[in-house]
Amino acid sequence: DTAVSQTPKYLVTQMGNDKSIKCEQNLGHDTMYWYKQDSKKFLKIMFSYNNKELIINETVPNRFSPKSPDKAHLNLHINSLELGDSAVYFCASSPLAGGRETQYFGPGTRLLVL
């Protein structure tokens, strides 16, 4: 039983396209996150939602738009993809909001923009 799942696992696309990544958690957690991990393995938070409300919105281009239809789902839509968007995107969840909480990560979506 996968706790935090993401689809797709791999995404290869052309520059300028629009794509979405989906995330679902079955842990009953209130808070979900999107992280970007670059080629040097540096993990940086992008967004966080708590009970469907946006609580963290880092300095991310507005081509990235998260959407949380319910507290078990957090999707990420990316418009006009650029080469620099190539990275691994991780979804995570935690029982409560806050940086002190233990987070549970999905397997990641490997995005390659050509």
Place this chain on the structure above:
Amino acid sequence: SQQGEEDPQALSIQEGENATMNCSYKTSINNLQWYRQNSGRGLVHLILIRSNEREKHSGRLRVTLDTSKKSSSLLITASRAADTASYFCATADTGGFKTIFGAGTRLFVKA
């Protein structure tokens, strides 16, 4: 700048040896966490140590925290090839709102 920074960046040891990784951070913390990431996978939580704790154990893992030096160490005893992974420390930012991850230590355990 990053809150947590791990040292060394990479570590290669033989199976059976101990592996020690260090993490330094910049601001006051409530707790510090260590995560492991196997190649091609998401991060997995290993252990959490609170600011009023100095040492914590979990199986072959031993974590220490020195708040006066703003540093933590993760010791893996009797390492196994399966311990090969990247290890990250994580702390909350000053507002306690966001989790800040370090750049990780890449551990390679040779069989």
